[in-house]
Amino acid sequence: MAAPPSRRRQAPFLIGLVLILAALPVGWFVFLREPPAPLPPQAPQRPAVTQAEAKKAVELVLSSFDGTVDVKHGEAGDWEPARKDMPLRPTDVVRTGRGSWAVVLNGEAVELRLEAETEISVEELSNELSKVMLSSGLATATVRGRSNVRHTFILKANGAEAEASTAQGTFTMSNNGKGTVSVGTREGDVKLTGKEGKFVIVRAGQRSIVRPGQAPTEPAPIPSTVFVKMEWPKVKKLRAAKLAVTGQTDPGTRVMMGGVIVPTDADGGFTLNLDLKEGTNAVQVTAVGVGGTPKEEKRELVLDTRPIIEPEIPW
Structure with a gap:
């Protein structure tokens, strides 16, 4: 049975209405929807920092x-x-x-001053650690603490089982080149390690001594003046041009005569081997320690090698 004419006329209308309704979302998406904001430009990727690079040695x-x-x-x-x-x-x-000196810096973290006739070698450097070897002589280190990076400075003594370390402070180390080391602290605390890892904490105003093959001595106050005692000749005039004068100072103290370093032993003993000239000879000895005021000893030695003329005896 055929559909009535009215229904046949409504069919195209209904189909068109459905197509229009279906096209509305598509038209909104294409013509009316706001386009999305453009993505910000991406920064180029940085290469990953390896642990070795993070601890790259500094100069x-x-x-x-x-x-x-x-x-x-x-x-x-x-x-x-x-x-x-x-x-x-x-x-x-x-x-x-x-008679020379030098100052070595590691950025703002470490300042190391070398006195005359001093030798150091660089062992290790990084953002967190500086390690230097004091072969001989006298050196003063100032280590400044920083809030972002903890930096430790280590000063080792060549020929001795001794090293001093601090993260903040000022200290002086002397090394006689034969295994006797002295450390004096001006500011902060310093860890001084000796034989078999035994250590002491040397605080401001204290010093400690490491002798060959021994542990550090108990820290003691630094004397206000460096100790030195000389055994000068007791005669006013000397007859021999060559003279040996002995002296005593604290272990680790540097002794100089005329600007030349005089070797000292583990107990601070030393000998001046003098070559005198005819007449008056001015001799000056200076002792410099890891703290306290340097001490000077002066003496005029007279060499008189003229023949002694015996007075004539009247008969």
Whole structure:
């Protein structure tokens, strides 16, 4: 049975209405919807920082110096005159000559001053650690604490089982080159380690001594004046041009005569071997410790080798 004419006429209308309703969401999406905001440009990816790079060794810098100062790059290198702001890396060696000094910096973390006739070598450098070997001589380290990175400075003594370390403070170490080491602290606390890992804490105003093969002594107050005692000749005029004068000071104290270092033993004993000239000879001995006022000893020694004329005896 055929559908009525009215229904046949309504069918196209209904189909068109359905198509219009279906097209409304598509038209809104295409024509009326706001386009999404553009994505911000992406920064180029940074390469990952490895642990080795994070602890990349930093450089020491030879900041300032006066007199004769030489540097050697590595054990096989040749000595060359120092230059201002010269970079120093592990295995480099610095030495100061007679009457000279030098200052080495590790950024703002460490300042190391080398006195005359002192030799150091760089062992290890990083953002967290500086390690330097004091072969001989006298050096003063100032370590400044930083809030973002804890930096530890270690000063080892060559030829001795001794090392001093601190993260903040100022201390002086002397090494006679034969295993006797003295450490005096001016500010902060310093850990001084000796034989078999035994250590003491040397606080501000104290000193401790490490003798060959021994543990550090108990820290004691630094005397206000360096101790030195000389055994001068008791006669006013000397007949021999060669003279040996003995003396005594504290272990680890540096003794100088005329600017030349005089060797000392483990107990602080030393001998001056003098070559006198005819007439008056001025002799000056200076003792410098890891704290306290340096001590000077002066003496005029008279050499008279003229023949002694016996007075004539009248008969």
